[in-house]
Structures are given as C-alpha cells and as structure tokens.
Amino acid sequence: MLGLLAFTTLALQGQVADTSPFRALTLPTPTRVRSASGAPGPDYWQQEASYTIQATLDTAAQTLRGSERIHYVNHSPDSLAFVWIQVEQNIFAANSITYTLNQPPLVFAGGVSFDFTGKGFIGGGVMEKFEALGTPLVRRGYGTMMRVELPAPLAPGAAIDFDVAWHFPIPPYGGGRMGRIGTHLYELGQWYPRLVVYDDVNGWNPLPYIGAGEFYLEYGDYDVTLTVPAGFVVGSTGTVQNPDVVYTPEQRARLARALTSDTGIAIITRAEATTHNAQRTAGTKVWHFAAKNVRDFAWCASPDYRWDASGYHGIQINTLSRPEARPWDEAHRMAHFTIRYFSETWYPYPWPQATTCEGLVEGMEYPMITFVPALPKREDQFWDLMHEFGHEWFPMVVGSDERRYPWMDEGFNSFIDYGAAESYFQGTAYGDTVRRELLSAAQLSALPGREQPMINKPVEQRDLAWAAYQKPPLMLTLLRDAVLDSATFNRAFREYIRRWAFKHPQPAEFFRTMANVSGKDLDWFWREWVFTTARLDQAVDSVKAVGTDSTFVFLSNRAQMVMPVTLELAYPDGTRERRALPIEMWNLGSRFTARFATRKPVVAVTVDPARIYPDVDRSNNRWGR
Numbered sequence: 001m002l003g004l005l006a007f008t009t010l011a012l013q014g015q016v017a018d019t020s021p022f023r024a025l026t027l028p029t030p031t032r033v034r035s036a037s038g039a040p041g042p043d044y045w046q047q048e049a050s051y052t053i054q055a056t057l058d059t060a061a062q063t064l065r066g067s068e069r070i071h072y073v074n075h076s077p078d079s080l081a082f083v084w085i086q087v088e089q090n091i092f093a094a095n096s097i098t099y100t101l102n103q104p105p106l107v108f109a110g111g112v113s114f115d116f117t118g119k120g121f122i123g124g125g126v127m128e129k130f131e132a133l134g135t136p137l138v139r140r141g142y143g144t145m146m147r148v149e150l151p152a153p154l155a156p157g158a159a160i161d162f163d164v165a166w167h168f169p170i171p172p173y174g175g176g177r178m179g180r181i182g183t184h185l186y187e188l189g190q191w192y193p194r195l196v197v198y199d200d201v202n203g204w205n206p207l208p209y210i211g212a213g214e215f216y217l218e219y220g221d222y223d224v225t226l227t228v229p230a231g232f233v234v235g236s237t238g239t240v241q242n243p244d245v246v247y248t249p250e251q252r253a254r255l256a257r258a259l260t261s262d263t264g265i266a267i268i269t270r271a272e273a274t275t276h277n278a279q280r281t282a283g284t285k286v287w288h289f290a291a292k293n294v295r296d297f298a299w300c301a302s303p304d305y306r307w308d309a310s311g312y313h314g315i316q317i318n319t320l321s322r323p324e325a326r327p328w329d330e331a332h333r334m335a336h337f338t339i340r341y342f343s344e345t346w347y348p349y350p351w352p353q354a355t356t357c358e359g360l361v362e363g364m365e366y367p368m369i370t371f372v373p374a375l376p377k378r379e380d381q382f383w384d385l386m387h388e389f390g391h392e393w394f395p396m397v398v399g400s401d402e403r404r405y406p407w408m409d410e411g412f413n414s415f416i417d418y419g420a421a422e423s424y425f426q427g428t429a430y431g432d433t434v435r436r437e438l439l440s441a442a443q444l445s446a447l448p449g450r451e452q453p454m455i456n457k458p459v460e461q462r463d464l465a466w467a468a469y470q471k472p473p474l475m476l477t478l479l480r481d482a483v484l485d486s487a488t489f490n491r492a493f494r495e496y497i498r499r500w501a502f503k504h505p506q507p508a509e510f511f512r513t514m515a516n517v518s519g520k521d522l523d524w525f526w527r528e529w530v531f532t533t534a535r536l537d538q539a540v541d542s543v544k545a546v547g548t549d550s551t552f553v554f555l556s557n558r559a560q561m562v563m564p565v566t567l568e569l570a571y572p573d574g575t576r577e578r579r580a581l582p583i584e585m586w587n588l589g590s591r592f593t594a595r596f597a598t599r600k601p602v603v604a605v606t607v608d609p610a611r612i613y614p615d616v617d618r619s620n621n622r623w624g625r
C-alpha cells in the first residue's frame, strides 16, 4: 500500500522514469579491457608503433624528405589483414576534403584565428615506398588516410616492420599546426607517415584529418636523425644523442649549469644568436634524437634561435626564440613555472625535457615540444605558452581520442590551465577573475537552437571554442566547486590521469573513474553537460516565516539542468548566511521547499549568491529587498 501511494505521488508530479534527470546514463558495458570502475581492465591492451626515421630538410627546395622503419606490434586479440596509415600532409593536396569544404577559420574570443588550410598552398605528401621485408605492399590512399594490405594477416602478439620513404613540400602556413618562415624558421609536425590507432572500441580509427580534430595516436619509441643546414639549432621531441657533434663545448658547459638552475641560463645568448644568423654556416649537420613512450614526434629548426634552459627535478626546460621576438624575455620563467605547476598539481612530467619554440604557429603541442608565437600581451603570452605545455598532460600523457573528443583534450587541458593562470598571476586582478570569463562565454555561446552537445565530433562543432575550450572547464569547475569539493575532485581527477597515463581512455572511463573515486552518482551531471545542451535556471519563488524559529524557502528549477542550490539568507540587522542544499533536493521534481531554522526574520533570499552558475535568468534568483 505504501508503495502504491508513493507511485501515485510521483505520477501526480508528472515524473516519468525516462525523463528524470537522475536516470542512469547509458554507457558501454564494462569488459575485461575497460572495467566498471573506470580503470583499465586486467586484459587491457593497446598497439605499439615505434619509429626509426632519417629525414633531410632541404631549405633550397623547401622539401622535407625522409625514410622510416615502423615497428608495429599487434597486442590486440585480432588478426589484422591490413593497417591504416595517417598521411596528414595530404590535407594540403589540391583535392583534400579541407580544400573542397573551404571552411572559415576557427575564431576564438579575443580574435585569435586558426585557419586549418594552407592558405592557398597546394602541396601534399608523395609516398615513394611502402614495403615489408623488401616487398612493396598494396596500398590505397583516401586523402589523409591510407590503407595498406599486409602480406599475410598479422596474428595477435606478432610484429611487422614497414620500410617507408616519402617527401613533401613544406607549406609556409600549415593549417595552424606547422609551417615555416622563409628559409630561416621551420616548425614541423604531421610530417611522417604514422599508424592509425587500432583499439578495442572502434577497431581502426581512420577518421580523416580535416583540421578541427587533432590526433589519436599509438605510443612507441622514436629514433630520429635529422639532417639540416649546419648553422641551424634544432628543438624536438626526445633528447639529443650526439651532443658532442651538435653543441659547442661552451653550450654543453652552460647546459650542465642550467640543469641545476631554477631560472633560465642562456645557452645561446641574444647577441650570439644575432651574430650566428648573420654568419650563416655552409654545409649540413646531423642531429640525432631518441624518445621513449611518446605518441608523436615534432621539431623546430632555425639558425636564428636564442636558447634559454633551466632544470626542474632533472627535467631540462628549453625555450627557443628569435632575438627580435617580443615580449619573450619572461617566457622561460613561464615555461619553468608551468612544468613545475602541472607536475606538482596533477601528475609528474614524465619525460627528460620540455621545449617551447617561438615562431609562426599560433600554438600547437607535441610530446616534449610546443610551438608558441610571441604575443604582445603578457597574460596572452603566458596563456598560450602554458596551454600548449598543458597538453603534455592531455593528450600526450593521457592519450585520449582527440579526433572524436576534443573536450577530453582541449577541455581538460583548459581546465587545468585556469588553475595555472590563477597561480601565476595570484593577487592580480587578472589572476583573481580569469576563470569568470567562462560565465561570459556561456552567455555568448550557450544559446538555445545554436549550441551543440559537447560530445559531438570537433568537425561537427559550429562553435568549437565553446564546446572544446570553454564549456569543459566551466563544467569541471562546477563539478569541483558546487557538486563535489576540491579535495574529492582533485583526488578523482588525479586518479583518472594516473590510471590512463600512456593509455587510451574513452569518455566512459572518465565518467566511471570520477564517480567511483568520489563516491557520487554523477550520471545526471554528465548527461546535462556532455550529452545535452541543458540550461540552468534556478529560482526562489517565495519565502514564508513559520512561527518564530523557521523559514520556508520555496525554490524551483525552471530549466532542464539540475544543480545543487546554494542560497544566502539576509536578516534585518544586515547579517547574512549561506546554506547549501544537496542535488538530491530535485529527486522528486522541479519544485523544492527548503526549511531552515532561523531565529530572526528573513528579509531576502538569493540563489547562487557567489554567481558561479551559468544561470540563464538571474531576475528570479532573488526574493525580498
């Protein structure tokens, strides 16, 4: 009888099971590869792709030419008849999807724009050879993807070596991710053919490189030999294997000092860089690099670079910039701060060095190396440099699928970036308020009929700046500050990083880890923030004194999104107090009556007094005077 009564009450309130905001989120069934707790399962596997590359930079022909051996290990339980290879320079081929679509550049708040094309440049890669054991393999290109038939199915546990040769003309502007300035500065990414990820969720992941979606890549080891003009200084993923050849004795001595210095030591001074560039050495020099357990390899090269270095826990931090780059003098301090801050806050930086190259690229990240421009405003300079280094954590350490889920890459990175900016600029107006720009962004971008769910692919997002860079940090900030608490959130988020370091998490692993470690059912939260465009409108409808010692506050939730309520009660003597109500207040519907013990009459009530929510109608947030 009691059960029936309860059912009747719910029915009267119009609550049907399938519209409750608290209904369970439909996630993939846990497996022995991906556990119900969100951790990798006992049978977790991923493929391995290691590369030995020799490449030559021809500055006269503006061509990069290379040969490589790819060592590919099949750790999957499946036999593979073919492999997919990414050949991303084909984004600049005349017939590429990107050129055919001719989409406008991605414009960020503040006017920074990111053009995914080559700005009229026609290029593309030429595959000279793709062999295994001396036998050419049958291959077919599909734009930025290429399928290669294997001579025989690759059995589980087996490995194969591919011998590849290629070249491509270097675009002056490479889609905002790579490029060159004349013949004196090169930033090189997406430059060698690399394996597409084969995983337990989608099998092969040959989603085309159109521009907006970044890279989903396997981990492996790299041995890279670069032949460049003799006067060039090279920064890259990995560590230099032949320092005696590429550095002067004086540079090596300075480097040794830098490793134990918290502040930048000039390895190449501004004066030396200026003289050096003027001299221009003839001939070529060979730089040899090696990197372990990384998902990509990129490099920059210029005869113009000045070079500052410092050390943090044995990690060599490098900034390379042209003498005329302004303001770049503080950049090394910013770089050192960033590596230390993220290491101490989230997860220790796992590689032996971290390099930032100044140049034409608006901001791009690769393992151990980032491309960052010189920007006139100090805050912008910090943000760009720090943001690109933040990518060392997402997605270089936590190797998520960027081509599908930019919110797990740009979004998680942007979230940790706000903490870094608050810390670097602590005590300044900028440091105290920078995170509030996310609420302004919500007002501008989270518009009915226009906003799209965060879960949509990056190439489908009409407002990628909001969906990938702004909404995710707002979401995580509110999860931390309004739903959980800092200690609980930080522990769960750190655990997500630890569990999925050097692995391939999917959204479900993040949701499950956060729920399991925090002990909270967060299905409702992810549904609203990730899978829908639900909006929030909390309201205080009325307030009524009950006797002399209690007050009823009648609250309503007038839009689709539910969030916990914090309210502030004001008294006639000018005093105020805040009360927090848990999310369970909305379990039974969109109206809730809160009863508070109050010894004084309540003259005003304000919902969300700290204004941390993107509440779409603040006019109903206050009752009283």
Ligand SMILES: [Zn+2]
Pocket (backbone or CB within 6 Å): 387, 388, 391, 410, 413
């Ligand atoms: Zn980014």
